[in-house]
Amino acid sequence: MNIAVVLRQVPDLIETLEIADDGTRLDYGAARFIVNEWDNHALEQALLLKESEGSSVTVVALDFGEVDNTLYEASAKGADTIVKIPWDSEEPPALRQAAALYAEVLRGIGAELILVGCQSHDELEGPLAPQLAFTLNLPYVGVVRGVQPGDQPGSIRVFKEFPGAVVARMSVRLPALIGVLAAEKAPRYVPVSRIRAAMKSTPIRESQVDVPQAAAPVNVLRLYVPEAPERAEMLDGSAEEVAERICQILAEKGLLR
Amino acid sequence: MIQASKKAVDEGRTLTLLEEVLASPEGESVLTCMQCGVCSGSCPYGEVMKYPPRQIIQEAIAGADADLISSPSVWMCVGCYTCAKRCPRGIDLTDVVWPALRDQALQRGIQPPTELRVAFQNLYLYGNLLGISPRKRLDWAKDLDVTVRDLSRQPEPVEVLWLVGCYPSYYPRNQIVTRAMARLLTAMGVRWGVLGKDEKSLGDCDRLFGEEGLFELLVENNHKLFRQHQFDRLLLTDPHGFRALQKFYPRYGIEVPAQHYTMYLAEKIDQLKPLLVRAIEATVTYHDNCCVGRRCDCYEPPRELLRIIPGLKLVEMPRNREIALCCGGGGGGMWLDGHITEHGGKRLSDERVLEAAGTGANILAVSCPFELSRFEDSIKVTGLEGKLVVRDIIELLAESMGLEERKKA
Amino acid sequence: MSAEDVLVLGETKQGTPTDMTLELAACARQLASQTGGQAVVVLLGPEGKQAATQVADAHRVVVVEDDILATYTPAPYLELLSHLVDQSKPIALLVGSTSVGLDVAPLLAARMNLPIVGGCQKISAENGALKVTASFCAGKMLADVEISATPAVLMLLPGSYRAGGGAAPQVEIIRSPIALDPGPVCFEQMILPAATDVDITQQEVLVAVGRGIQQQDNLALAEELAEALGGAVCATRPIVDQGWLPLTRQVGKSGMTVKPKLYLALGVSGAPEHVEGLKGAGLIIAVNTDPKAPIFETAQYGVVADLLDVVPAITEALKAKTN
Numbered sequence: 009m010n011i012a013v014v015l016r017q018v019p020d021l022i023e024t025l026e027i028a029d030d031g032t033r034l035d036y037g038a039a040r041f042i043v044n045e046w047d048n049h050a051l052e053q054a055l056l057l058k059e060s061e062g063s064s065v066t067v068v069a070l071d072f073g074e075v076d077n078t079l080y081e082a083s084a085k086g087a088d089t090i091v092k093i094p095w096d097s098e099e100p101p102a103l104r105q106a107a108a109l110y111a112e113v114l115r116g117i118g119a120e121l122i123l124v125g126c127q128s129h130d131e132l133e134g135p136l137a138p139q140l141a142f143t144l145n146l147p148y149v150g151v152v153r154g155v156q157p158g159d160q161p162g163s164i165r166v167f168k169e170f171p172g173a174v175v176a177r178m179s180v181r182l183p184a185l186i187g188v189l190a191a192e193k194a195p196r197y198v199p200v201s202r203i204r205a206a207m208k209s210t211p212i213r214e215s216q217v218d219v220p221q222a223a224a225p226v227n228v229l230r231l232y233v234p235e236a237p238e239r240a241e242m243l244d245g246s247a248e249e250v251a252e253r254i255c256q257i258l259a260e261k262g263l264l265r
Numbered sequence: 266m267i268q269a270s271k272k273a274v275d276e277g278r279t280l281t282l283l284e285e286v287l288a289s290p291e292g293e294s295v296l297t298c299m300q301c302g303v304c305s306g307s308c309p310y311g312e313v314m315k316y317p318p319r320q321i322i323q324e325a326i327a328g329a330d331a332d333l334i335s336s337p338s339v340w341m342c343v344g345c346y347t348c349a350k351r352c353p354r355g356i357d358l359t360d361v362v363w364p365a366l367r368d369q370a371l372q373r374g375i376q377p378p379t380e381l382r383v384a385f386q387n388l389y390l391y392g393n394l395l396g397i398s399p400r401k402r403l404d405w406a407k408d409l410d411v412t413v414r415d416l417s418r419q420p421e422p423v424e425v426l427w428l429v430g431c432y433p434s435y436y437p438r439n440q441i442v443t444r445a446m447a448r449l450l451t452a453m454g455v456r457w458g459v460l461g462k463d464e465k466s467l468g469d470c471d472r473l474f475g476e477e478g479l480f481e482l483l484v485e486n487n488h489k490l491f492r493q494h495q496f497d498r499l500l501l502t503d504p505h506g507f508r509a510l511q512k513f514y515p516r517y518g519i520e521v522p523a524q525h526y527t528m529y530l531a532e533k534i535d536q537l538k539p540l541l542v543r544a545i546e547a548t549v550t551y552h553d554n555c556c557v558g559r560r561c562d563c564y565e566p567p568r569e570l571l572r573i574i575p576g577l578k579l580v581e582m583p584r585n586r587e588i589a590l591c592c593g594g595g596g597g598g599m600w601l602d603g604h605i606t607e608h609g610g611k612r613l614s615d616e617r618v619l620e621a622a623g624t625g626a627n628i629l630a631v632s633c634p635f636e637l638s639r640f641e642d643s644i645k646v647t648g649l650e651g652k653l654v655v656r657d658i659i660e661l662l663a664e665s666m667g668l669e670e671r672k673k674a
Numbered sequence: 675m676s677a678e679d680v681l682v683l684g685e686t687k688q689g690t691p692t693d694m695t696l697e698l699a700a701c702a703r704q705l706a707s708q709t710g711g712q713a714v715v716v717l718l719g720p721e722g723k724q725a726a727t728q729v730a731d732a733h734r735v736v737v738v739e740d741d742i743l744a745t746y747t748p749a750p751y752l753e754l755l756s757h758l759v760d761q762s763k764p765i766a767l768l769v770g771s772t773s774v775g776l777d778v779a780p781l782l783a784a785r786m787n788l789p790i791v792g793g794c795q796k797i798s799a800e801n802g803a804l805k806v807t808a809s810f811c812a813g814k815m816l817a818d819v820e821i822s823a824t825p826a827v828l829m830l831l832p833g834s835y836r837a838g839g840g841a842a843p844q845v846e847i848i849r850s851p852i853a854l855d856p857g858p859v860c861f862e863q864m865i866l867p868a869a870t871d872v873d874i875t876q877q878e879v880l881v882a883v884g885r886g887i888q889q890q891d892n893l894a895l896a897e898e899l900a901e902a903l904g905g906a907v908c909a910t911r912p913i914v915d916q917g918w919l920p921l922t923r924q925v926g927k928s929g930m931t932v933k934p935k936l937y938l939a940l941g942v943s944g945a946p947e948h949v950e951g952l953k954g955a956g957l958i959i960a961v962n963t964d965p966k967a968p969i970f971e972t973a974q975y976g977v978v979a980d981l982l983d984v985v986p987a988i989t990e991a992l993k994a995k996t997n
Contacts, residue, residue: 022391023398025814034815040398042390103790126776129812132819134780134792134829142784147858149748151773165862170773171692173867173876176745181858187777197382199371200389201478226789230818231810240960240976250977251987254959255995257975258903261833261957262693263879263936265904265996380928436946437968602911603928607921642945645885646912 009063009157009182011054012119014110014140015082017041017073017100018130025233032228034130036098041073043081046125052191053155054123055086061157064088066117068110068215071095076212077203083210084202091117091213103133104143108220110136111143116215119183121164126150126187133226137187149180150187267293279372282330285365290516292361297354298322304348304358309591313609314338318348318358321366330369337608339370340378344473344596346559350587359473359560360512363596367475377474378604381597385476392465392486393431394599403461405433405440411451414458416494423458425450425529426496430503431466432634438641439634444670445663446502446526452666453536457500463490467501469509469556473596480513488519499523502659504556504633505595511561525557527632527658531566534573541665544576549661550626551579552617552640553589554633562587567632570658574665580624590617594635614643622653629655678711681764681825683755684729685774686721691729694770696837698830699731701797702768703840706733708799709765715843716758718751719743723847731840740850745864749857751778756786757852759825766797766804766826775829783827790827791819795834804828833935833956871922872906879905880934880955882925883913884948886941886962886981890918895985896940902992908932910948926951940981944969961985 019025019034020042026035054065066089067082069075079090093113095101101109114122122144124137141148154167158179168176169189180186243250258264267287286292298319305317316324316338324333333339342363349359356362367377376382387396406413414423427450433443450457468483491499499521501507507525514521530537549571557563564586571579584590591598593613598605602612618640621629629640640655680702684695691699695715702713712733717726722737729735736758742750755778759767769779771793783790793809795816804821809831867873874880881900887893893907900907907923914924925932927947933954940961942948949972952958960973961981970976977984 019811020390021812021814022396023400025811027815034811104784107784130810131792132808132810132817134783134790134827135776138777138780139784142781147748148777148781149859150777167865168773171687171878173873175865177862177865178747179860179862184858194376194379194382196374197371197376197385199368199476199478200482201372204478204482226791227820227822228817229805229820232816232818234813234816238971240958240970240973242970242976242978247979247983247987248991250979250984251991254975254977254988255991257957257959258936258992259995260836261936262697262836263833263903263957264992265902600927603921603924606915606928612915638945638947642912646915 009057009061009121010066010117010119011057011063012066012068012114012117012122013047013051013054013087014122014124015047015051015067015069015078016044016125016128016136017070017075017078018044018128021129027231032231033099034231036100043078044125044128046127046188048125048195049191050123050125050188051082051085051087052193052195053188055196056192057155057157058086066091066119068093068113068117070101070106070109072100079212080206080210081198081203083206084198085196089213090210091215093215093217100130103131103136103139105220106136107139107143109217110140112217113215114144121182122146122185123155123188124185126152126189132228135187137185141185144185146183146185147180148185148187149178151189152186153190154192155186155188280369281328282325282334282366282369283328285369286325286362289361289365291357292365294354294356295322295325295362298326298356299354301353303351303353307347307351309343309345309347309613310341310605310610314341318362321362325362334366334370334373335375337604339366339375340381340597340601340604341608341610342596343591343593343598343601343613345555345591347591350559359596364473364475364477368477371475378601380603381474381600384597384600385471385474385479388466388468388471388479388483392483393435394466394470395431395435397435399462399465402434402464403459404435405443406447409444409447411447413447415461416458417461417463420494421458422495424456424497425500426494426498427457427459427500428464428467428502428506429459430501430506430634433502434464436634436638438637441670442637442657442659443502445668446659448668449659449663449666452540452668453533458496460490460494467506467509469505469513470595470597472509472513484514484517484519488517491519491521497522500529501525502634504554508556508560525632527557527567527570528563530662531569534569537662538573541574541662543665543667545574545661545665546576547628548578548580548626549628549630550582550621550624551585551630552582552592552621552636553586554631554636555591555595557632558589559587567658570662571630574661577661580626582620582624584620590620592617592633592636592639594639599635612643614639615647618643618649618653619647622649627653628661629653630658630661631655632658678706678709679762679764680706680709680711680713680766680768681759681762682713682715682732682768683775683778684715684717684735685770685772686717686719686725689721689724691717691725692772694772694832695729696731697832697835698768698770699729700837700839701830701835703731703733704835705766705797705799711765714762714764716755718754726845727842729843731837732843735843735845737845737847738850739847740854742854742856743850745861746774747856747859747861748777748781749859750854752781752785753852753854754850755782759786763825765799765824766828768797768828768830771829771831779827779829788825788827789821789823790829791821792829794828794830797828797830871920874906874908874923874925874932875930877906877932877934879903879936880908880925880932881905881938881940882908882910882942883940884910884942885912887913888982890916892982893918895982895989899938899985899989899992902989902996903936903938905934905936910942910945939969939973940985942969943967944972
């Protein structure tokens, strides 16, 4: 089975995020980038399938942020081919533009199974994975925790998570695109020596694609940091008064049974 | 056999544990092992390891290392150097055998315990073990009442380049000590500077973790920094970093004069003494950290620093100097607590604070950044709160010098 | 239905609407009051009939019945919703950020080429244009967004709206107006979590105990509170080290990383090693005797008191509320 994985760069939330001068965008130049957590799970799931089924794994990423490090790390972990898509802007593409870019490259790869993180924390226009599935005209199931080979050839079995750790087992005819919430195992650690060896020995394939026009995105009027109190709001009074107030807060937040 | 191992390294072939040990400096010494078992008997976790140190060497030499490599024992060494210290053949198990074992595990795809994996990732991504932004590395100096030369912003020659370390830079309890150190150095008239956002871990822990590649990455980074800046010597808060500079950096051709702060201050004791104007009426016992103590046989400087504090009475724990019990935080131990507990190991720091309290001391003095939080935690768990407090030697000196924490006006 | 109506994709669980559905309906009702339209909730499948009347904030509930809708699969949901949106042309389709919503909302927006916003926390309408406040970068940022094209697909974050205020909705039960095909994704089986010890990483409500609990016997107080809240008890390392709770209940650096909606920290000082494990928590309320405890820098609400006094009072108040 040929598997393709999309690895996206997202702003690293350990840094204080800054807002661009126009007040509507992140200052991407000041951000640090890191691989999207859920995409990393998608890669792990692909590698687990490679180990159990002998699949080949191709990783696709946009030339953005710390992409080279991410690709070499993927290679060190076991990805067979690493592909970089040219991207010149300091800002990431809009949702449908991104889908068009990835789709064009993925079509050329001809994977039977495409794994993408089912979400990412920088998606104002909703998750990429289903949009990409639509662009590629592939069936989609997301919020999946675990992908296994199906009973029949040309199918896979996925485990879609619902609240309360309830899981629906579904079979999916291939080709398909799956939105991964978590791999069957935590993403593996690969020793740095391997990553450094990959930097020396693994070529990054550069794909050539035309950058599609950005469709009119939703219009951001203002981006801002929510006012968060530095310290907890203190609740005073007798034990009963405090208890009453806590119940009230829980009710307001919809946290009562 | 040694030649063959070195050849295997050159060829890039996957090594066996023995080959890896033999290919490393001092590795040949394992061939002299007579299986006496002193190492296993001395190891604080020897009893709960499936493969205690003696057996690790045995399996390595026998070439039957598959089960060993995947066993939990691989992640149970806390780098206390007791086995290495006591080995009658002088085999340096801590610096040679354990790192090779862990490297083998990592190279063969064994996943380290989650906590350690996170620490590795943090070091790789951010250059510190805590996973905090490098841009916040100098947050400890906010509102400090002395001048901090941040050489990453404005390079200038300094007498002392102070490598603050990860925990001392970021961890709230350690930041108090770090600020005290800044005041103390200033009060002594030292021209000192720090690397601010450019400073990264020296990497001693990851070498002991067996993450040689990560260590090399950090060595390269630090080497570049040492060449960029002008200084007479490096000053270290962290004994592990000191140890790395002293023993492992020279292997990469990096020879820089470096001192742990206890050594540096003890050298300046005549200058320090008249500044100690306030008495600290307390009974103090000192916990030898493993790197400066057992590893470098440097036991007196920290004690000299304590003895010159007026009013202070120094008492010794039964296990002191070369037989001091480790706090359990070294060699990756800070990130192995869950793993060690899961496999039956008790917290060494709990045992150690009880021993400290047994001396009648009301202060447990330390000189390693890991120890503060470990011992303070153990004091809570063992019910010693109110009876014993943990203070870094720096804090005690600063207090005696009358250098209270003051905010900038 | 007219262009002013607000359509909601509701979900049910064991014959009742989910909390998210009730929130969506409340949001839709508020929005409809600004557009002069109605809040119309769509429930798919056999449980819809039973759940419909409980969606009090909806003006109308449309239940669509078809054998194929008994369990969720993407294709029939998508077909049906496309049809309904196409027919009714609402100003917005509101969908929860749920397992179903994260599939269906973006698929629908893609297929119908509609504007979509994820992570919505506040939605309003002004002169026919939708204004949305959405969470960005895991809530580190908020974005005020304007959408002029309609219908828009809006994915609501849980905890954004409070249900209540509506009367009984008008319920309409219909057969699927179009033929539904299962498509390439086939439901096989529901798998319920194995009944081993509680998995604290999956709990929505956690009551955490620290050393302030003092004695093992006092754990019962925390257990009782957790039960009243429908959650589980977890602990800091010292509690686990004492053997009062198993390692699987430990939160923090050497334990689990949790992401509950509510984290009640009782007698927890808030050591960095502990706080590291609850970065993903929603609402944090802390009770501690020490006003300087660092946990108050992490919590949104704090109480300086002995947990032994406050906890029984909270449990009692909760029981009074829910009965």
